[in-house]
Amino acid sequence: MRNLTRTILMSTALLTQPMLAATVVMAPAPAVAQVTTQEVEIEGKLEELDKDNSRAKVMGVWVDIVPGTIITTASGTISAEDLWSTKAIPGFTGSERGFIGGTSIVTGTSDQFGNVTADTFYADTAENVLLGTVRKNVNTAGERWFDIEGSKVILLPSTPTGQSYPAMKKNLDGTHPLYDARYKGSPMLNEYGFRIKPTTLLPGTLVAAEGHYGKIGTPPNDEKVLFAFVVEATGGELVDAVAANPAVSIQRAQCRERDANTIDLEVRGGVHNPSGNATGNVNIFKPALNGIARAEYGTTPAVADVGTFGVYDFDARITTTLGCPAKVRAQYAGANSPLVEVEIRID
Numbered sequence: 001m002r003n004l005t006r007t008i009l010m011s012t013a014l015l016t017q018p019m020l021a022a023t024v025v026m027a028p029a030p031a032v033a034q035v036t037t038q039e040v041e042i043e044g045k046l047e048e049l050d051k052d053n054s055r056a057k058v059m060g061v062w063v064d065i066v067p068g069t070i071i072t073t074a075s076g077t078i079s080a081e082d083l084w085s086t087k088a089i090p091g092f093t094g095s096e097r098g099f100i101g102g103t104s105i106v107t108g109t110s111d112q113f114g115n116v117t118a119d120t121f122y123a124d125t126a127e128n129v130l131l132g133t134v135r136k137n138v139n140t141a142g143e144r145w146f147d148i149e150g151s152k153v154i155l156l157p158s159t160p161t162g163q164s165y166p167a168m169k170k171n172l173d174g175t176h177p178l179y180d181a182r183y184k185g186s187p188m189l190n191e192y193g194f195r196i197k198p199t200t201l202l203p204g205t206l207v208a209a210e211g212h213y214g215k216i217g218t219p220p221n222d223e224k225v226l227f228a229f230v231v232e233a234t235g236g237e238l239v240d241a242v243a244a245n246p247a248v249s250i251q252r253a254q255c256r257e258r259d260a261n262t263i264d265l266e267v268r269g270g271v272h273n274p275s276g277n278a279t280g281n282v283n284i285f286k287p288a289l290n291g292i293a294r295a296e297y298g299t300t301p302a303v304a305d306v307g308t309f310g311v312y313d314f315d316a317r318i319t320t321t322l323g324c325p326a327k328v329r330a331q332y333a334g335a336n337s338p339l340v341e342v343e344i345r346i347d
Contacts, residue, residue, distance in 0.1 A: 091214030156185030192270025193249030196236035255324035278310030
């Protein structure tokens with residue numbers, strides 16, 4: 001078992017957005033007549049969605065959503081149509097109309113007339129985080145119960161026909177009743193970022209879950225549960241496809257554009273080597289996408305940790321005229337990580 005401090009650091013890394021707050025930040029505009037826009041950042045309650053005029057009301061501010069606006073949720077990038085949808089999100093009790101009643105984070109610009117246009121628009125239901133130990137874990141036909149410190153948890157399915165954990169009866173067409181493309185789950189992972197078998201988590205295992213706390217079922221038989229989109233644990237058996245071969249994960253990828261010719265890129269994650277020697281180099285690169293050639297960013301050594309696992313942290317200043325990559329990959333011992341989106345920060 002890794003030490004407690006490191007475990008807590010692992011769990012806090014699950015947070016996909018800053019803890020909820022109600023803030024509006026507007027950078028002061030320089031006193032130059034020709035400057036007609038200024039930067040805007042808004043974080044607060046999502047009050048309305050106006051599809052007809054392609055805008056959203058966040059904490060009293062109407063924000064224009066344009067074709068270039070990047071729209072994301074805890075599940076990743078979604079379409080504008082998904083954002084406009086007022087279909088109820090499973091388990092979200094804040095509203096019966098999609099993300100309305102939840103929280104949004106907007107970055108963009110405001111013109112001299114006060115019109116705010118979003119460059120990025122993040123929508124969430126509520127940010128509920130649970131860090132503790134497994135108290136009960138049963139997934140049989142007779143009983144299905146995943147309990148963290150007395151709170152029932154359901155890990156949402158990641159695909160329309162995928163299964164939740166614990167499992168639930170599916171619809172007649174094979175789809176899962178809790179699947180929603182706007183707020184979907186991801187496979188359960190260990191602290192190194194590798195898929196594990198949920199049924200192998202024993203009582204006493206430290207886990208971290210993030211999602212929204214709501215209700216499932218119909219009165220009077222409804223009950224409160226945490227609808228989780230991510231669950232990570234400090235144990236559990238690897239799924240067979242991962243256990244047999246070397247593997248590499250990316251748990252965080254962040255890039256900052258320093259200027260037109262320089263970026264700072266940080267990528268960190270874990271490695272797995274079934275031989276038990278979790279060392280060697282990890283190569284970070286941008287795969288060839290959309291007609292743009294592959295770009296090599298460099299290598300960093302993996303440091304052996306516990307058992308067959310190791311960790312790596314790539315942190316480099318890179319000269320490039322292409323700016324920050326949208327996605328990166330890691331390679332270790334012949335194995336490639338999944339393609340991971342990069343959190344981009346521009347100074």
